Amino acid sequence: MGVPGPFPGSAGRPDAPAVDREEVDRALARLGAEYEAIETSLLALQDHAGRRLLEGAELSGVSKERWAETERSLALLWSLFDAYTEVLTTARELRARRRWPSAEELAELSELLHGGGVTVPAADAPGAGGGGTERIGLAELVGRLNGLYARSLDVIVAADAVWSALPARIDLLAEELRRTRSLAHSVGVRPGEHPAGDDLERITEELTRLRALVIADPLAFWVSSGAGSAAPGGGRPDTARYDRAARALEDIRREVAAVLDVRQDAERRLMLLRDVLSRADRTLTEARQARGEVLAKIAASEVPAVSGPSTVLHEQLAAAAEYRRRSQWHRLSPLLDSLEERAEDELRRARESLTAVTAPLAVRAELRGRLDAYRARVARCGLAEDPMLMERYDVARRMLWSAPCDLRAAEQAVWRYQEAAAEAMVPEPRDGRAES
Numbered sequence: 001m002g003v004p005g006p007f008p009g010s011a012g013r014p015d016a017p018a019v020d021r022e023e024v025d026r027a028l029a030r031l032g033a034e035y036e037a038i039e040t041s042l043l044a045l046q047d048h049a050g051r052r053l054l055e056g057a058e059l060s061g062v063s064k065e066r067w068a069e070t071e072r073s074l075a076l077l078w079s080l081f082d083a084y085t086e087v088l089t090t091a092r093e094l095r096a097r098r099r100w101p102s103a104e105e106l107a108e109l110s111e112l113l114h115g116g117g118v119t120v121p122a123a124d125a126p127g128a129g130g131g132g133t134e135r136i137g138l139a140e141l142v143g144r145l146n147g148l149y150a151r152s153l154d155v156i157v158a159a160d161a162v163w164s165a166l167p168a169r170i171d172l173l174a175e176e177l178r179r180t181r182s183l184a185h186s187v188g189v190r191p192g193e194h195p196a197g198d199d200l201e202r203i204t205e206e207l208t209r210l211r212a213l214v215i216a217d218p219l220a221f222w223v224s225s226g227a228g229s230a231a232p233g234g235g236r237p238d239t240a241r242y243d244r245a246a247r248a249l250e251d252i253r254r255e256v257a258a259v260l261d262v263r264q265d266a267e268r269r270l271m272l273l274r275d276v277l278s279r280a281d282r283t284l285t286e287a288r289q290a291r292g293e294v295l296a297k298i299a300a301s302e303v304p305a306v307s308g309p310s311t312v313l314h315e316q317l318a319a320a321a322e323y324r325r326r327s328q329w330h331r332l333s334p335l336l337d338s339l340e341e342r343a344e345d346e347l348r349r350a351r352e353s354l355t356a357v358t359a360p361l362a363v364r365a366e367l368r369g370r371l372d373a374y375r376a377r378v379a380r381c382g383l384a385e386d387p388m389l390m391e392r393y394d395v396a397r398r399m400l401w402s403a404p405c406d407l408r409a410a411e412q413a414v415w416r417y418q419e420a421a422a423e424a425m426v427p428e429p430r431d432g433r434a435e436s
Contacts, residue, residue, distance in 0.1 A: 038081060177204060210241055378424070
């Protein structure tokens with residue numbers, strides 16, 4: 001915030017006693033520059049935005065305790081600075097009496113500048129104006145000013161850093177939370193109806209509590225960089241709770257986005273499901289009709305039973321439509337996933353039932369085709385009027401075109417006709433071909 005660090009000067013090493021005019025003048029010049037630097041730093045600290053905020057805030061916890069200590073330190077700072085001002089003013093006035101000061105005046109100046117003649121509040125006093133007093137030298141006085149200034153600045157900078165970082169970020173996250181909550185409500189993600197809706201309420205309450213705590217006790221959210229750091233305010237704001245809330249909100253945003261995808265695609269998926277189940281129902285109906293036909297036309301054949309449509313799937317499809325109507329997308333999504341898989345299984349089962357039921361008719365059709373194919377070959381060979389072949393053909397044909405058809409007997413009849421036709425179509429050897 002533009003506040004300088006510890007005051008410049010040689011606080012840690014007192015100068016040697018001044019013995020002549022030149023050395024006194026140099027000491028006064030150094031102390032004057034040091035005085036201006038201290039005054040500039042104190043005025044900047046007094047005008048620091050963090051100090052003004054702390055002064056007007058209703059603090060609690062750690063911040064309340066440390067700010068009370070800092071206020072006492074600031075009062076003591078100005079009290080010590082007043083003592084510093086008084087000594088420097090006295091020394092300047094004494095030096096200004098004559099161009100060439102006497103030995104007594106040089107000794108007095110030396111005592112002011114290097115002795116222990118500054119009266120200040122005792123080091124163990126609770127604050128300026130409280131407790132006893134003690135007399136110290138200017139070097140020690142500047143050291144105390146530096147220590148008090150650094151501790152006060154550390155508290156002010158830390159509080160200001162937390163207030164500058166966290167409340168604005170919390171407000172931005174709260175705004176994003178309001179937009180997400182509005183979108184979530186529009187797709188049925190509400191408290192008591194969807195886990196993400198309950199999470200949104202918890203995050204809202206957490207952000208409200210967090211902001212109030214940050215405003216009232218900023219120093220509770222300050223992580224010091226360690227005891228070895230000499231920089232004022234060395235550390236960083238503790239954003240752990242904010243970060244957890246931000247991650248939780250991001251998870252909810254992804255959940256709401258997934259629900260939005262379900263809402264946009266729900267009608268198409270429901271239509272496809274109705275179509276698949278309708279085809280399965282029609283296939284099962286066809287299989288039942290085919291089974292009746294097979295039982296009427298085919299004898300001595302095991303025809304499997306055909307089950308009816310799945311009432312459970314139709315009930316779940318009706319429940320899915322109801323979820324869509326009520327915008328209960330979080331319940332609709334897993335139900336649609338399950339229904340899509342089971343509806344495909346139902347259609348596959350219906351097709352397998354139809355195939356199994358119509359298998360005997362397929363066998364009869366294959367036998368009919370084979371019988372006609374061999375009769376055509378026999379005709380091409382000029383054996384169509386062969387009495388034995390005509391008889392066996394008629395027997396097989398009557399079996400295959402009669403109802404109910406005995407498939408086993410018909411298959412045997414077709415085989416006998418096929419065998420006889422094969423023998424008849426083999427040419428006989430000419431006379432004498434076998435002679436040597």
